[in-house]
Amino acid sequence: MIIAESDWIEQLSNAERTTILMAQLQCERGMTVPLSFIQNRQDVPDDYIHEGHIILQRAMWEKMSSSTKVQLLETMVYEWWDKGECKELPVNAPIFLRKFANTFGTKQGSNCLAAVLYAVTEGKCSWIIDEWIHQNTFLEKLKQCHYQNIETKTLVKGDVAVWQDTDGVIQHAAYCIGENLFFNKHGQTIFNPWKILSKSQLDKEWSQLNMLTYRVI
Structure with a gap:
């Protein structure tokens, strides 16, 4: 060096x-x-x-x-x-997503779990979207926000989709905004944007993993 x-x-x-x-x-x-x-x-x-x-x-x-x-x-x-494939943010989407949807960040390190927690807290924890979040922190925050793992593959607005490997390690997560669309971030660099993706796009990327659904109960 x-x-x-x-x-x-x-x-x-x-x-x-x-x-x-x-x-x-x-x-x-x-x-x-x-x-x-x-x-x-x-x-x-x-x-x-x-x-x-x-x-x-x-x-x-x-x-x-x-x-x-x-x-x-x-x-x-x-x-x-990133090849730029994304969906338009619906006009009725949450206001707190408008600043970030389909945009690039300016800080390295923020991951998909941070993006989901930002959405789960409805933008109230604005600082969190730029952080790298550990799996345990992620699950604990979901619990604090009254999310529980439920037995369904049909997601509705406000749900969180989590993809785990065979060892139970979370490899990805995304936030459902309704209409089969999700607020999502792939990767941890400034070259990985926050994007609106469809469920089919996510399935194409993560179908080899086990998907879990978390919902406010």
Whole structure:
């Protein structure tokens, strides 16, 4: 690991810089993307292109045009994290979801359990949506909000769907907003948006797991 000012690498000789960038590529450390991800090839210095990949560094990133940055980030999101499939938020959906539905966050780490707890508390715990929530914390908060596991696969507005593996570990959860639609978050990065998805979309992703239904009793 090297800790240095952002322009440090540009002060090295070409040979030294190449050695470091190739090490990043080989060790899969740091942000590297295929050269095909960028449209404006002229916006990337040749020194940062190796074996068909761009090795992104802070100083060179800051010199890139805004349009190239936007294009590259959009391509990365589409190719690696999310292809944008989502449903429109219904006009009669809860007001507290409007700020987040079908949008990207700005903080790393928030997970699906945090998104569900935000919805369960009707937005009153607004801070929680940016957190990483542990399974035990999640289940305890559901209990505090009077949710119980019930024997049904038919979900209604306000229900919580939970997908468990064979060891009883929660792998995903989503909040039902009615009309067979759910407030959902896949993944824990800023490239994983909060989205409105249909039950069929969720089933496609999680059908191999056991689904449980939690409802206010």
